[in-house]
Amino acid sequence: MAAEHVARDADIAPVAALIADPTRAAILTALLGGRALAAGELARLAGVGAATASAHLSRLLDGRLVDVVRQGRHRYYRLAGHEVAEVLEVLARVSARPLVRSLRQSRQARMLEEARTCYDHLAGRAGVGLLDRLREGGCLTGEEVTPEGERLLAGLGVDVAAARAARRRFAPECLDWTERRAHLGGALGAAVTGALLELGWYVRGPVPRAVTLTDVGRGGLAALFSGKELTSHTPVT
Amino acid sequence: MAAEHVARDADIAPVAALIADPTRAAILTALLGGRALAAGELARLAGVGAATASAHLSRLLDGRLVDVVRQGRHRYYRLAGHEVAEVLEVLARVSARPLVRSLRQSRQARMLEEARTCYDHLAGRAGVGLLDRLREGGCLTGEEVTPEGERLLAGLGVDVAAARAARRRFAPECLDWTERRAHLGGALGAAVTGALLELGWYVRGPVPRAVTLTDVGRGGLAALFSGKELTSHTPVT
DNA sequence: CGGATATTTCGCCTCCCGTCGAACCGTCAC
DNA sequence: GTGACGGTTCGACGGGAGGCGAAATATCCG
Numbered sequence: 001m002a003a004e005h006v007a008r009d010a011d012i013a014p015v016a017a018l019i020a021d022p023t024r025a026a027i028l029t030a031l032l033g034g035r036a037l038a039a040g041e042l043a044r045l046a047g048v049g050a051a052t053a054s055a056h057l058s059r060l061l062d063g064r065l066v067d068v069v070r071q072g073r074h075r076y077y078r079l080a081g082h083e084v085a086e087v088l089e090v091l092a093r094v095s096a097r098p099l100v101r102s103l104r105q106s107r108q109a110r111m112l113e114e115a116r117t118c119y120d121h122l123a124g125r126a127g128v129g130l131l132d133r134l135r136e137g138g139c140l141t142g143e144e145v146t147p148e149g150e151r152l153l154a155g156l157g158v159d160v161a162a163a164r165a166a167r168r169r170f171a172p173e174c175l176d177w178t179e180r181r182a183h184l185g186g187a188l189g190a191a192v193t194g195a196l197l198e199l200g201w202y203v204r205g206p207v208p209r210a211v212t213l214t215d216v217g218r219g220g221l222a223a224l225f226s227g228k229e230l231t232s233h234t235p236v237t
Numbered sequence: 238m239a240a241e242h243v244a245r246d247a248d249i250a251p252v253a254a255l256i257a258d259p260t261r262a263a264i265l266t267a268l269l270g271g272r273a274l275a276a277g278e279l280a281r282l283a284g285v286g287a288a289t290a291s292a293h294l295s296r297l298l299d300g301r302l303v304d305v306v307r308q309g310r311h312r313y314y315r316l317a318g319h320e321v322a323e324v325l326e327v328l329a330r331v332s333a334r335p336l337v338r339s340l341r342q343s344r345q346a347r348m349l350e351e352a353r354t355c356y357d358h359l360a361g362r363a364g365v366g367l368l369d370r371l372r373e374g375g376c377l378t379g380e381e382v383t384p385e386g387e388r389l390l391a392g393l394g395v396d397v398a399a400a401r402a403a404r405r406r407f408a409p410e411c412l413d414w415t416e417r418r419a420h421l422g423g424a425l426g427a428a429v430t431g432a433l434l435e436l437g438w439y440v441r442g443p444v445p446r447a448v449t450l451t452d453v454g455r456g457g458l459a460a461l462f463s464g465k466e467l468t469s470h471t472p473v474t
Numbered sequence: 475c476g477g478a479t480a481t482t483t484c485g486c487c488t489c490c491c492g493t494c495g496a497a498c499c500g501t502c503a504c
Numbered sequence: 505g506t507g508a509c510g511g512t513t514c515g516a517c518g519g520g521a522g523g524c525g526a527a528a529t530a531t532c533c534g
Contacts (some may be wrong), residue, residue, distance in 0.1 A: 082414030
């Protein structure tokens, strides 16, 4: 989903190992509330002796998953930054992944599979289709926009020059994890997506990252790409 | 960061334990490319015997971190969905967290700490400040908008009724992990943030989730909240 | 059908790691 | 000071998990 922004390979095992222990997981989860808690409190919450908790906290400190602030004879521990909280939250989401989704959830999931934003660019079947159409139409070769592409995008109101001048990567492929194929990311992806929303071809949906194709958008895209839909699927109803 | 959307507590330890083993981590990382790989290939990539790899894959399968597709005498394994890929990516990010950031990174980090979007609503010091100002001004009590709040928000072009009718939670607090305090999330948070962008009080920055306060916005907010800035800090330069 | 190859299952060994009790070091209260 | 309490360090114990080789199973190819 965020392949564009993935850090180069780092050993994830050590960090995972820190979270893998049930006691440490309980400690970290207790700290998810944002408050700093004393060592003894954490030991109690985790249901373990003070010695054990201390050992765990020491390891979490080494691994820079928690910070400690000493205050008198107490030591208050808290999570070491929002990245750590994010890991715990994402991990909680996959851990809670139900075997079978509710109707509402599966409908939302289908909407997100169809079209959603990935940070600030279009993803899902629509995102993958868009990149395919752009490449098929010779608008994009590698990471460069061709003259045809420049014309087509200008027609949409995309400022390609501004995107090229942006401080982020211009037009990287971003791996789409529901499609397992690439969609268009980077400054250009953001600019194109912004233009599509601006034109009202896509509108943001009720679910945070969902966007949906409008009738206007369907017509516009069909005209742009000579009748080819971005995706062959019927829209989610 | 995404406390609004966090699943209820699930034991994250088992999933973390699956990732915690270096061999399994290597297997999962190899699968991050999105392609399905055969068991033997994965064994080779992970630098381990076929028997060992098989055992690991079996456990990953049990834990629903990978899917398998049998094709003749080969068994191709792939990650079981985008959530799993997300976990690995976020985990890679914290694992790679440098001890000291580069100047550019720290500047970007400061921008994000100041103001950014969290899914589709305002976060960072600006987001926390906004919620504080709304509460101080008596615009919001608990999760309800007061008549004063209704007037103030209407002046900004926020359609409170529409937000209230949305299918997502109306105005939940969303824990902000850089501030360790709450900001306004949910349908109302999204609507307010949309209005602020629409008015040009905030504009999206070069970095994916960054937004920055404009001069117009500074004036508008000052007028709204009788001179109080959302944050006492000088803007990031 | 029979040999070759891919993958899994089965023991077995080893070693790491979480646990606890007890001793030790700081800090607070009187 | 001196006792009480929070927290960490030390040492020993036990269980669980990963590693491998060998045998079993499944699939392909001729």
